[in-house]
Structures are given as C-alpha cells and as structure tokens.
Amino acid sequence: MRIEQDKYRHFWQKGWASVEGVFEPHEADKVAEVALSVSVSELDENESSYHVDRSDDGQVAPRKIDTPFLKHSAFGELVLDKRLTTLLSDLLGGKRPLLKGDQILMKPPRFGSAKPYHQDNFYFRIHPADHCITAWIALDDVDEANGCLRYIEGSHKEPLLPHEPLPGEPYNLVPKVELIDFSREVLAPVGKGGVVFHHSRTLHTSYRNESDRWRRGYATHWVTEGVTCEDDSLANAYYLREDYPG
Numbered sequence: 001m002r003i004e005q006d007k008y009r010h011f012w013q014k015g016w017a018s019v020e021g022v023f024e025p026h027e028a029d030k031v032a033e034v035a036l037s038v039s040v041s042e043l044d045e046n047e048s049s050y051h052v053d054r055s056d057d058g059q060v061a062p063r064k065i066d067t068p069f070l071k072h073s074a075f076g077e078l079v080l081d082k083r084l085t086t087l088l089s090d091l092l093g094g095k096r097p098l099l100k101g102d103q104i105l106m107k108p109p110r111f112g113s114a115k116p117y118h119q120d121n122f123y124f125r126i127h128p129a130d131h132c133i134t135a136w137i138a139l140d141d142v143d144e145a146n147g148c149l150r151y152i153e154g155s156h157k158e159p160l161l162p163h164e165p166l167p168g169e170p171y172n173l174v175p176k177v178e179l180i181d182f183s184r185e186v187l188a189p190v191g192k193g194g195v196v197f198h199h200s201r202t203l204h205t206s207y208r209n210e211s212d213r214w215r216r217g218y219a220t221h222w223v224t225e226g227v228t229c230e231d232d233s234l235a236n237a238y239y240l241r242e243d244y245p246g
C-alpha cells in the first residue's frame with residue numbers, strides 16, 4: 001500500500017494523516033484479543049494508575065501495555081507488515097522506517113481515561129524531529145465517543161513546548177493549556193484496521209471513553225537510520241537489538 005499524494009501533503013502540512021483499511025478488521029481483532037489477554041495477565045502486578053483505569057464503582061481494567069512488541073509475536077507480525085512500513089517509508093521520503101518502541105493504549109468502555117495533550121518528542125528527544133513518526137493502529141472503530149485522537153494542526157512546525165508532570169498523574173507530562181491553540185484542534189476518527197500517523201512534534205490528546213465500546217490503539221514509534229537523541233531514549237530501541245528483523 002502506497003501513501004496517496006493528498007495524504008502525504010496533509011501529513012507534512014498539518015502534522016498528521018489517517019489511512020483507512022491498512023489492515024483487515026479481523027487482523028485488528030486478533031491483535032486486540034492478544035492485547036486484552038496480555039494486559040489482563042499483567043493486572044495483578046500492575047496496580048498503578050499508570051497501567052490501569054478505575055471506574056467510580058471500583059472496577060479495574062487495563063489502561064496500558066508497555067513494550068508489546070517484546071511480549072507476543074502477534075504484535076511484531078502486525079507492525080512489521082509491509083503494508084504499514086511502505087506507508088511509513090513514503091512519508092519519510094523513501095527512507096527505511098525503523099521501529100524504536102511501542103505501547104498499547106486501552107480505554108475500557110465507559111471509564112477509559114483521557115491522555116492529556118503532549119508532544120511525543122518531549123519524551124523522545126529525537127533529532128531530526130522530522131524523522132520520528134508515530135503510527136497509531138486502530139484496533140477498534142474509533143470515534144469521538146470512545147476517545148479518538150485529537151490534533152492541533154500545524155503544531156509540528158512550532159517549537160517543542162515545555163512540559164510538566166500533571167498533578168496526580170506524574171507519568172503524564174503536559175504543556176500549560178494557555179500554550180495550546182485549541183482553535184486548530186481537529187478530531188481523527190478512524191475505522192478498525194486503519195492507521196493515524198503523526199509527526200513527533202504534533203500536539204495530540206484523546207478524551208475519556210464515554211461509550212459502551214472498547215477503544216484500543218497500538219501506538220508504534222518509528223525513526224530512520226542515523227537519528228540521534230539528547231538522552232538515552234534510543235538505548236532500548238528495538239531496531240538496535242540483535243534480533244531485529246532485516
């Protein structure tokens with residue numbers, strides 16, 4: 001699958017683009033099922049609010065899986081599939097995309113929590129920032145009600161903002177709200193098996209899941225050969241592992 005010209009332009013002008021139907025719904029279903037079983041098996045050891053969401057009446061459900069690529073082969077099979085890597089290579093001007101890291105962000109029905117506004121490169125510190133892209137694979141149909149991604153269009157062309165830990169959620173680093181131009185906010189609904197791509201400096205968020213459906217997103221982070229990093233965030237990059245394919 002190749003990126004269409006208007007999607008390519010949209011990505012570089014606005015800082016994000018979505019492509020429907022990269023994977024078949026049944027492929028997304030299979031990975032969503034594995035994600036649920038991996039996250040449920042981790043629930044006992046992961047009681048922190050970083051890993052779980054809690055409803056007002058005390059239910060607990062998984063919020064996040066760290067490093068899924070290292071936990072089950074189903075994730076690697078999906079993410080290294082040529083349908084995805086060709087799209088990424090097209091966005092990166094023909095360069096080979098290299099998988100740096102991944103995470104699965106789960107929003108359980110009715111109480112999946114919000115992910116506040118942030119820029120990925122505040123965490124990653126990759127240079128050049130243009131060579132770091134997130135491909136967010138929808139494992140469910142995702143819309144406003146269950147917490148689709150939202151972007152501040154054009155924010156990838158602006159500097160990285162200072163981020164501070166959110167009170168009560170120190171794992172969420174966020175810029176001050178007065179620095180965010182909400183008039184440029186757009187929603188990015190996408191069907192199951194579709195992928196939303198964003199630039200590492202694009203400001204993005206997702207709201208709480210208010211629906212009766214799951215919202216599971218497989219966020220995969222990509223760079224190109226030769227990128228550098230101000231700190232040690234590349235030290236555990238998958239593409240530097242001896243067993244990384246290719």
Ligand SMILES: O=C(O)CCC(=O)C(=O)O
Pocket residue numbers: 105115120134136149204205206217219220
């Ligand atoms: O899945 C979400 O709600 C947030 C995802 C995100 O922040 C990311 O992929 O960088």
